[in-house]
Amino acid sequence: MLILSIESTCDETCAALVEDGRTVHVNVTYSQIAEHNKTGGVVPEVAARRHAEAITRVFEELMKQAEKKFGISRDEVIEKIDAIAVAQGPGLLGCLMVGNNAASALSLMWQKTLIPVHHIEGHLYASWLDSGDREAKFPMLILTVSGGHNQLFLMEDHGKYKLLGETLDDAAGEAFDKVARMLGLGYPGGPEIQRVAVDGDHLKYELPRAMMYNEHADEFNFSFSGLKTAMRTLILKSKENEELESALPDLAASFEYTVCDTLLRKLKKAAELYSPQEIHIAGGVSANLRLRKMLEQTFPEGMVHYPALKFCTDNAAMLGSVAYFRYIADPEKYSTWQNSVPDVELKFY
Ligand code: KG4
Numbered sequence: 001m002l003i004l005s006i007e008s009t010c011d012e013t014c015a016a017l018v019e020d021g022r023t024v025h026v027n028v029t030y031s032q033i034a035e036h037n038k039t040g041g042v043v044p045e046v047a048a049r050r051h052a053e054a055i056t057r058v059f060e061e062l063m064k065q066a067e068k069k070f071g072i073s074r075d076e077v078i079e080k081i082d083a084i085a086v087a088q089g090p091g092l093l094g095c096l097m098v099g100n101n102a103a104s105a106l107s108l109m110w111q112k113t114l115i116p117v118h119h120i121e122g123h124l125y126a127s128w129l130d131s132g133d134r135e136a137k138f139p140m141l142i143l144t145v146s147g148g149h150n151q152l153f154l155m156e157d158h159g160k161y162k163l164l165g166e167t168l169d170d171a172a173g174e175a176f177d178k179v180a181r182m183l184g185l186g187y188p189g190g191p192e193i194q195r196v197a198v199d200g201d202h203l204k205y206e207l208p209r210a211m212m213y214n215e216h217a218d219e220f221n222f223s224f225s226g227l228k229t230a231m232r233t234l235i236l237k238s239k240e241n242e243e244l245e246s247a248l249p250d251l252a253a254s255f256e257y258t259v260c261d262t263l264l265r266k267l268k269k270a271a272e273l274y275s276p277q278e279i280h281i282a283g284g285v286s287a288n289l290r291l292r293k294m295l296e297q298t299f300p301e302g303m304v305h306y307p308a309l310k311f312c313t314d315n316a317a318m319l320g321s322v323a324y325f326r327y328i329a330d331p332e333k334y335s336t337w338q339n340s341v342p343d344v345e346l347k348f349y
């Protein structure tokens with residue numbers, strides 16, 4: 001089953017063609033990062049306008065690549081597509097409207113089923129992509145760590161999730177972005193901090209880890225605002241002493257290590273309690289190399305899975321994967337294009 005998927009929730013305009021939920025034939029991403037670098041973050045109105053400018057070009061590129069890849073005409077590519085998937089939320093409203101309008105228009109024009117998908121559910125499926133025939137083993141723990149989301153799920157089957165915990169304030173990626181800004185580094189902050197931290201001593205500064213001790217010890221919620229404040233205090237002190245430049249690598253490394261260690265400890269606790277078969281990390285921060293290394297050193301070999309780097313940050317292919325598993329779980333619901341009723345709630349229990 002070939003699914004055309006569209007993503008436009010935040011600052012990436014994306015389209016993909018994915019077969020049977022795993023094989024990515026074409027994956028096109030237009031990133032607005034250069035634009036948002038100028039303002040140190042995403043301005044929703046600017047992002048929405050960029051999506052509006054980019055969407056048809058992204059689609060044109062997808063079609064060109066598909067014609068080449070399959071060696072067939074454009075009409076034949078369209079013929080091959082079985083359904084259309086789109087991230088229906090959560091996201092910035094103006095941005096969402098661009099992708100959703102495009103998906104609805106194509107669904108109507110081609111009379112093909114529209115499968116609305118939850119953006120975070122997309123991230124949960126990103127490590128399925130291009131993973132060969134490996135069957136997923138349930139139950140699994142999935143940690144989503146992106147700019148907007150920081151949640152820990154127990155996934156017991158396709159479409160069956162239990163939310164164990166989430167951030168009470170900033171998501172891990174947001175903390176990376178804000179601290180990078182305080183350090184005078186670019187946007188997005190995660191890769192910048194990772195780059196600078198390579199030369200730093202990660203144990204140089206003892207930083208706070210929240211929601212870890214006493215009455216919070218058995219909880220799976222996260223909080224990064226205290227860590228951000230501690231970094232702010234340290235950075236201001238370094239600036240006063242005119243030593244920010246020399247302290248930069250140690251500050252970046254200590255911050256990066258503290259975030260990773262906090263995530264890791266929560267995962268370890270959850271693993272003791274739920275005995276998962278697999279552990280998956282998803283979202284932009286799952287690209288972090290220190291996090292990957294620390295996880296691999298902690299859990300048995302082969303247990304930890306993350307998406308390929310290109311599928312860690314926002315992309316359309318991950319939506320095509322979710323849509324496929326949704327479809328095969330309930331083909332009747334999606335049997336004709338007229339049945340396409342928006343239904344994107346993640347079901348928690
Ligand atoms: O999933 P994503 O592309 O978009 C959201 O849905 O938010 O995640 C973007 C986030 C940004 O906060 C960025 O700083 C972070 O992922 N990020 C990283 C790395 N690469 C991206 N954080 C830490 N280390 C990285 N290598």
Ligand code: ZN
Nearest residue numbers: 123146313314
């Ligand atoms: Zn995302």
